[in-house]
Amino acid sequence: MPFRRVDDPSAPSAISPLPAHSFMFATGLESSYPTIRTPDGRVKRIDEYEKTGHYARWQEDFQLVRELGIPFLRYGPPYHLAHIGPGRYDWSFSDVTMEELRRLGITPIADLCHFGVPDWVGDFQNPDWAPHFAEFAGAFARRYPWVRFYTPINEIFICATFSALYGWWNECQASDFAWVTAIKNLCRANVMSMRVISNAVPETIFIQSESSEYFHPEHPVCIDRARSLNERRYVALDLTYGLPVSLATYQYLMANGMTEAEYEWFRTNGVPANCVMGTDYYVSNEHYVTRQGDIIPSGEIFGYYVLTRQYYDRYRLPVMHTETNFKEPDAVSWLWKQWANIVRLKQDGVPVVGFTWYSLTDQVDWDTTLREDAGRVNPLGLVDLDRRIRPVGFAYQQLIRDWTAMMSTNSAMIRWGY
Numbered sequence: 001m002p003f004r005r006v007d008d009p010s011a012p013s014a015i016s017p018l019p020a021h022s023f024m025f026a027t028g029l030e031s032s033y034p035t036i037r038t039p040d041g042r043v044k045r046i047d048e049y050e051k052t053g054h055y056a057r058w059q060e061d062f063q064l065v066r067e068l069g070i071p072f073l074r075y076g077p078p079y080h081l082a083h084i085g086p087g088r089y090d091w092s093f094s095d096v097t098m099e100e101l102r103r104l105g106i107t108p109i110a111d112l113c114h115f116g117v118p119d120w121v122g123d124f125q126n127p128d129w130a131p132h133f134a135e136f137a138g139a140f141a142r143r144y145p146w147v148r149f150y151t152p153i154n155e156i157f158i159c160a161t162f163s164a165l166y167g168w169w170n171e172c173q174a175s176d177f178a179w180v181t182a183i184k185n186l187c188r189a190n191v192m193s194m195r196v197i198s199n200a201v202p203e204t205i206f207i208q209s210e211s212s213e214y215f216h217p218e219h220p221v222c223i224d225r226a227r228s229l230n231e232r233r234y235v236a237l238d239l240t241y242g243l244p245v246s247l248a249t250y251q252y253l254m255a256n257g258m259t260e261a262e263y264e265w266f267r268t269n270g271v272p273a274n275c276v277m278g279t280d281y282y283v284s285n286e287h288y289v290t291r292q293g294d295i296i297p298s299g300e301i302f303g304y305y306v307l308t309r310q311y312y313d314r315y316r317l318p319v320m321h322t323e324t325n326f327k328e329p330d331a332v333s334w335l336w337k338q339w340a341n342i343v344r345l346k347q348d349g350v351p352v353v354g355f356t357w358y359s360l361t362d363q364v365d366w367d368t369t370l371r372e373d374a375g376r377v378n379p380l381g382l383v384d385l386d387r388r389i390r391p392v393g394f395a396y397q398q399l400i401r402d403w404t405a406m407m408s409t410n411s412a413m414i415r416w417g418y
Helices: 054-067 092-104 129-143 156-165 176-200 220-232 235-241 247-255 260-269 303-315 331-347 391-411
Strands: 024-028 035-037 043-045 072-075 083-085 107-113 149-153 205-211 214-217 275-280 286-289 295-297 319-323 352-358
Touching: 024 107, 024 319, 024 391, 054 092, 072 092, 072 352, 083 129, 092 107, 107 129, 129 149, 129 176, 149 176, 156 176, 156 205, 156 235, 176 205, 176 235, 176 247, 176 260, 205 235, 205 319, 214 220, 214 303, 220 247, 220 286, 235 247, 235 260, 235 303, 247 260, 275 303, 275 352, 303 319, 303 331, 319 331, 331 352, 331 391
Parallel strands: 024 072, 024 352, 072 107, 107 149, 149 205, 205 275, 214 286, 275 319, 319 352
Antiparallel strands: 035 043, 286 295
């Protein structure tokens, strides 16, 4: 597969390798596994597969995906357990789960790194991690060559922010320098893994799952800072796709540890042509910038349509809504609100190729962004932790039945790459 920069106007477009009937209705298994620091200073792994019972009930979970009529599943190996050392892997869990997905006819979107790394890596400050991860990704692709869809690294912007700027996860640092280090290591691992996977499976499609963010100034004195943050929200995708960042963002990166050579590496390495820009949207994705310098939740102001148009206008790539949810009892109304945004975007000419309710099951401790190991169940799933289908699960099942034919017809002529 040829590699190119997405901003290269001379690069040929590629007809979508998706079959015409495959608008990508999806869900996912929540697979986060960051480490946190406990109040007594211990390092603790927060493993959502364990908390939600997936390790014991994976067959039941896959049957529920099939019962709900969901053709695509964002799913990956527990990376912290599968990558046991440089060039060493434990595929025991992946072998049985991936084979079962294949048997059931559920198409996986392989999610290879979801907010954490194995203990032997340390954290996202480790500059040696990127080539090790790329080696892991290549080994996974060669072991499961029938897998065509990948999210190599989930939500790079959020992972770096929570780990290295807010001090919540993994390295638990809180500085601009640590954030830039995490961003460049995550993006380098992302790009390197995309190249290695494509070499193993040339028809691979990469679906970047990135949080679509926006920062609203609370007062006129906050406008400049909000503008800087709104430019900076694009960094993970800019570096992955080899696009130039804004001047202010470039100066920020250079002032906080990125070298010109590192920046040029991203500008010249490019990405595979078959890329989908996945945008995640939750009610927590929009923020106020306050006069006191704080960033606080604003709730939904612009919504998915406006933010996705901003990202699409910047990258001009096919779009997939790769994550959303809302807790009961308002989940069904949130589902229909997000879906209305998808329909409007397609009617306005944006090449939307998929939609995801995330996740299949309820989650645990996301009410504190996994900072506390409290065992609190968050009613966000299509099914609860007893594997009973929630109202939003039945609503999503019906939505898929009602809309598949229409959305698939509109997807048939989408072109991948610009």
